[in-house]
Amino acid sequence: MKRLILIVLLAVVAVSGSMVFAQEAAAEASGTPAASGSVWKYFAAALAVGISCIAGGIAVGQIGAAAMGAMSENPELSGKALPYAGLAEGICLWGFLVALLILIF
Template identity: 45%
Template sequence: MTPWLLTVPVAVLVGVAAVALLRRRTAVGWRLLVAVDAVVLVGALVLVVLALSAAPASAGAELAADTTTTAGIGGSALFAAAIAVAGSSIGAAFAVAYTGSAALAAMSERPEIFGRAMVVVGLAEGIAIYGLVIAMIMIGRA
């Protein structure tokens, strides 16, 4: 956990430097940011390819024969579950943002519609729960 905690100040410093660079030299700053984004994207794609093509790890030689007989969860099923949860959560975030702001605007004019407005916001949040259920089904069948 400590290495992840140490990256937070580095990320903040990189963000501040990027904003300062974009304020002073916009053309050079955008080119540099696009180049850094491309390098990060290529690195992420390499990690995904390595994760999908890796063999399952074994605890020792005595367990090697046991791991060949059992079928484990596939890496692609885990990626599909992660995409289902991430996509539904992002969709729910947009839905709650729009319905929540509309509900607050309506409640500022008529406070008695609080209950109906919260039902609409709750239905928008249900999208994330559907994604979680789909992810559980995909992991269970893998």
């Protein structure tokens, strides 16, 4: 599974790189300056949000499964698992904030 994810990510990077070069070639042909820095900025912001949300989803899934298992044995533990799920969801928020900082600066 990890190999498949790595192959897909490498394919996305390869395709996006060829798109950037195609845009630069089209911009040179039309006489307008190419803004390749801005293209990579949007790509980096998308990666920051995408990877952090995927990681947050995986973390929340594992925490939720463990919390349900613990609550099946002891129902009093339901409130103790909630802060951990909130911490895992915070990963997505940090990815979004990093993307905003990338786009602003």
